Amino acid sequence: NAGVTQTPKFQVLKTGQSMTLQCAQDMNHNSMYWYRQDPGMGLRLIYYSASEGTTDKGEVPNGYNVSRLNKREFSLRLESAAPSQTSVYFCASSDNPREGLYFGPGTRLLVL
Amino acid sequence: SQKIEQNSEALNIQEGKTATLTCNYTNYSPAYLQWYRQDPGRGPVFLLLIRENEKEKRKERLKVTFDTTLKQSLFHITASQPADSATYLCALSFSGGYNKLIFGAGTRLAVHP
Numbered sequence: 001n002a003g004v005t006q007t008p009k010f011q012v013l014k015t016g017q018s019m020t021l022q023c024a025q026d027m028n029h030n031s032m033y034w035y036r037q038d039p040g041m042g043l044r045l046i047y048y049s050a051s052e053g054t055t056d057k058g059e060v061p062n063g064y065n066v067s068r069l070n071k072r073e074f075s076l077r078l079e080s081a082a083p084s085q086t087s088v089y090f091c092a093s094s095d096n097p098r099e100g101l102y103f104g105p106g107t108r109l110l111v112l
Numbered sequence: 113s114q115k116i117e118q119n120s121e122a123l124n125i126q127e128g129k130t131a132t133l134t135c136n137y138t139n140y141s142p143a144y145l146q147w148y149r150q151d152p153g154r155g156p157v158f159l160l161l162i163r164e165n166e167k168e169k170r171k172e173r174l175k176v177t178f179d180t181t182l183k184q185s186l187f188h189i190t191a192s193q194p195a196d197s198a199t200y201l202c203a204l205s206f207s208g209g210y211n212k213l214i215f216g217a218g219t220r221l222a223v224h225p
Contacts, residue, residue, distance in 0.1 A: 004155075035215075042116065042201070042215035043156070090155050100146055101213070103155030 002026055004104035012079045012110045015105075021076040023091030023108050031094045032067060032074035033101065036087040043090065049074055078099050081111045113156045114139050116216035118202060124222045125192055129205055132217050133187040135202035142204035145185050150218065159200075160187075192223045 004025045013019055025032065030051045035043040045058030045081045047066040052084075055066050063085060078085060088108050092101040117136040125131050127147040135145070143164055148156035162169040162178045162185070170174045173186040190198050 038219055040120065042217045043203075044149055044215075045213070092155075100158030101156075102158070103154050106153075 004091055004102050005070050006104040007032060008107060009105070009109045012112065013078075014112050015082060017081050018077065018079050019081065019109075020078075021089055021091075021109075022073070023075065023089075023095040023104060024073045025102070025104075026072065027095075027102065028071070028094060029093040029095050029102070030071070031096075032068065033092040033094075034064075034074070034076045035090045035092065036060065036081055037106075038087050046076065046089075062103075083111045085109065086111045095108075114204070114206070115201060116204060116214055118200075118216040118219045119213050119215065120219070122220040122222055124224060127193060127223055127225050129192055131192045131196065131221055131223065133200050133202075133221065135185040135187065135216055137183050140206060141180050141183070142207040143207050145176070146177060146205065146213075147174075147185075147187050147204045148201040148203065148215075150201060152199075156192055156201055189221075192221075194223045194225055197221055197223050216219040 007022045033048045035045050036047040043059050046059055046064050049055045049068040052071045067075045088106045090106045091104040094101045115138045146161045147159045160176050162176045170213040173190045177186045199218040199220045201215055203213050203215045205213045
């Protein structure tokens, strides 16, 4: 039981490049989330998926797109990376967000 | 908009003492309040949840209180150990939105032998 896994662990991009962050969970959770974490700031919700086939914007969705590929997988895409997107990205899943989230290990992204 | 405040300064305490961390919030009252632990380079780990109609919740050496009048939650770790050193995040879940979970920036706790 791996929980929530994320790939890659680290990534360096140049401004304007695109990339996709992958996330998978093996706990059969319905809900999945993408957060970003910046120094001195709390985790901020980018997008979430309450169930397979649905996605919704969170607090900071601009510059990102998501795909809920199936119940297990939820990917985050940066179409044209900007230095302001330098951050640590966390994927999380839950059966009920009010009962706590399970987080992955994070992807550290540097955009030059 | 909602604002969550956690002490940005690190809390340094001696092993064996009780650590107390504070989470203050403004505006609307949350339906739930959660506490997470985060170690360097890792994702947050869920610890405890307390509901708006609960005053106190305990789990082993952890105790959380929730005062909706003061708009404050206190997180206590009794008999603290160096292994408790980490950053602790509070998160509030508000009614009226399935996924309205807002995180504080966290407080770093250092327990010294």
